[in-house]
Amino acid sequence: MTHQQNAHPTTSSSHSRQPIRAAAGSFLGTLIEWFDFYIYATASALIFSHVFFPGSSQFLGTLSSFATLAVGFLARPLGGIVFGHLGDRFGRKYSLILTLLLMGVSTVGIGLLPSYEQVGILAPILLVLLRICQGIAVGGEWGGAVLLASEHAPEGKRSFYASFAQLGSPAGLVLSLMVFRFISEMPEEAMYAWGWRLPFIGSVVLLLLAFVIRSRVNESPEFEAQAKAAKTEASPIRLVLRDSWPLVLLVMGACTIGISSAYFTNTFMIAYATQYLGIKSSMILECLSIVAVVQLINQPIAAWLADRVGAGRFLLITSGLSLFVPYLMFSLVSTGQSLMIILGISLTKVFSSAFYAVIAGYVVSVFPVSQRYSGISLAYQGCGALIGGTTPMIGTLIAGQSAGQWWPLALFYTALALISFVCVLLLMRRREAFAVAALR
Template sequence: MSERSGPAGAAAVTDAEARKVAFGAFVGTALEWYDFFLYGTAASLVFNRLYFATDDALVATLAAFASFAVGFAARPLGAVIFGHLGDRIGRKRCLIVTVTMIGLVTALIGLLPGYATIGVAAPVLLTLFRLLQGVAVGGEWGGAVTLAVEHAPPERRGRYAAMPQIGSPVGTLLSSGAFLAVSALPPESFDSWGWRVPFLAAFPLLAIALWLRRRVEESPLFEKLLEEDERASSPVLQVFATAWPQLLVGAGTAFLGVGGFYLITTFVISYGTTTLGMPRSVLLAATLVAAAVEIVVLVLGGRLAERHGAARVTVGGALGAALVAFPAFWLIDTTAVVAVVVGVTLATALLSVPYAVSGALLTELFPPHLRYSGVALSANIAGVVSGFVPLAATALLALGGGSSVLPTLLLVGISLVTAGCGFLAPRLSAGRDAVTTAEVRAPAD
């Protein structure tokens, strides 16, 4: 077992410790995304019927997706709150709070009565719970990837930075798998109690995540900053004042991994069931296969980042996603089961390449004393826009008379934004060495 020196004289951290931290970040992130993805799937299959009651199916779906988008709109608030606290009092403490918040809120959604029982209070409370989910997720990912990278040996930073990302497809597998299982129930059982089971499963999953999170050590780099009192007094404000170009470019590089993913999963589930008339089980199965393939892509992407750099991998993956957008939707439009699975999987695999290296790229954009805030804000600015992607794709679908051409062009546009920002990122980077050393000092503020 090898041992390395901590940053700027911090206590030595073993590779085993780095792996434990990355695994803890992965498990917590998997729970966060399991809970968050449950809402996206339920918005397509349940909430549009049971909570946003209307005779117009399109209006109900738009309302459900609007509540879905609220969670993304709340994520910057979480980034501000937990980014500030993470750069001031520590990464680990914030991550325990965020995982607790989202686990409890998700379980409460599983207990929430529908519109037929409590009327307008049902969609209001559901939207409030989604808001709280968004706040928690807004602070989760930035802290998880920062903690993992700051523990990582420089030569293996790409793979450790990819570990929290793997929580996303694992969360998808768990949430889609749970819904696929309960979707086999008779319709009346599914509507009355079946869909609630995956949400209530958040209770035991939360207990596991908390046990693992509490065993993770604080970032040695942050401990060094704390010891030498090099923290920024107002890290969020300082990011906006001095690092806004990095913030915008970072958000752009993260856009495809989040927005593109929701277009090819959440929107496609709704499109396939309502417009193409496909069984929901087929769309959920396609999402499961795509998520399994995504895990492999994320692992490989982390290795590619170590060899070629995160920015180059981002550009290559985004251009690839743009090229496969139309072929993927052509396959989906056939409604043939195998073709649909291949189409969803192909698009997901390509857009997951930039997502695999997002943690490595974003942590290089910001110096240590602003890192939690900068990474969280970048990812969640992208998240705000991404939350409206299913809504925008649904509106474009209606505008195009049910044709998939306009939603596909939306995916191409998102891909090109990420490619362009990936090209600009190295020119704004704080430097790879800044990730694991405390040589970048916090200016007096």
């Protein structure tokens, strides 16, 4: 009897720590996934045109590298469908372990690839295949990480806890930029020959750490309750497409600025600053590293604030302000001074990263528990495929057509923010209509 009395507080204490473990596991898991994803994005801006597309002009080489980046985004909806189905049927935790393993194998494989000079056209083909595997892994990761954190969250703190999954993106960016900041200081011959491979191969250490931490997190209590209550016969993704496709489209549009901003400022801006403004790659990488730290600090504060003022209202404010900030950003970046570059990009990222931190927790409640992993994954990854992966390519084309003038690029960013603003507004009205109908 005494033993049972002593055991109960331990069990209770362990249960009370689960929200924190879930948030930490989501953060560390997405950190690893996004570190792997961002080192590819950074390498596509600085390295891959030389290693896998030699002989092309700088413009065509960069465009080809960004095209392989976009392929990963196109694969993300497939990952959302596959792992969303697994997560809705067998559990969030089970699905997330598989995404980690797939990302780790794919990323290390890229680091071991031969160059175009060694095996010819086979090199970029293998690069694309492994990039597709990366995209599938990230496509399954995001939805599960958001759900694991938000479904463990205490009452009234869903935005804050879900933001920890979003926090993995800027943390992974900081880590990837720090690594490439070091690599960019290497002699050029060594950097292109083997230096760029180090972060890809070394990511296996982070993978093992994330695997251990995530394995200690319990399954989502909301999923377990739903699984005990009923067993759905139809495929979750089929139910989403049959019953909730308008919501999928609205959530896709709502996520636009949160996703595209990251690849506009963190990937395209590297190529734009080095090619059109004559800024050294080491300098722009250092500036972006500082901006990423600003984002890392800003996101949890934004999520905490959104839980108090209302997530929908907060998303409208931040996407609305994002309509105007790119003009100031480009004016400051064009000075070529590091302090002005940091200030300009930071002003833009303060609003877009605040939006990014909150949108995850907001869209979780749009779909029922039994379809939630599939629904939010399909919407978010569909947006990533259409908007995120093509943003650096579109930016490159606009810059090429306008001879590097910045105002057409600022207009492009404004259009992305406008899509999110309108879709969030429509989601809010839809939720209000359902709430009124429920009271009748």
